[in-house]
Amino acid sequence: MQERAFPLIFADRVTATAEFYERLGFTRWRQNPPEGEPTYIALRRGTAELAVVSTAWPETQYGSPAGRGPRFEMFVLVDDLDMTLKELADASVPLLRAPVDMPWGERIAYVTDPDGNPVALAAAPHS
Template sequence: MQERAFPLIFADRVTATAEFYERLGFTRQRQNPPEGEPTYIALRRGQAELAVVASAWPETQYGAPAGTGPRFEMFVLVDDLDTTLRRLAEDSVPLLRAPVDMPWGERIAYVTDPDGNPVAVASATHS
């Protein structure tokens, strides 16, 4: 048995949300359906995995609607935070909180994905 676990991100805009994570270094592994507008997109970045699924998923799978506020908070490490933030700003990604140097050695900023969920983007402040 292969041991793995990964989050499902419930999104109203599945393609746009997957493209957001592709800008952060994730690559698309597969999607369902294979052609047309996807309701499921699997992404990978190194050993990290996540899936972006249509917000109707919880209702159809187990009878509970997806929440209306933030549905998760993601934390993504990047090589260069300032360069990443500039690229995201060029793509009109909203900045929730400007970069702050944390005492444990990371520089962290918050942006939002296309569905308004908070995403912490961080890099090390030392090598």
């Protein structure tokens, strides 16, 4: 058995949310349905995996509606935080918090995905 675990991101805008993560280096490797507007998109970045799933999923799978407001916070390491933030700003991705150097050595900023969920972007300081 292959050992793996990955988060499901509930999104009203499945395609737009998946495209946001593709901008952060994830690649699409599966979607359902295979043609047309997807309700499930699986993404990979190295050994990291995540799936962007329609907010209808929890209701249809186990009878509980997806919550409103932030449904998760994602943390993504990037090589160049300033360049990534510029590319995201050029794509009209909202900045929630400007970069800050943290006491433990990382430089962190917050943006939001298309569904308004916070995404922490972090890079190690330049040596």
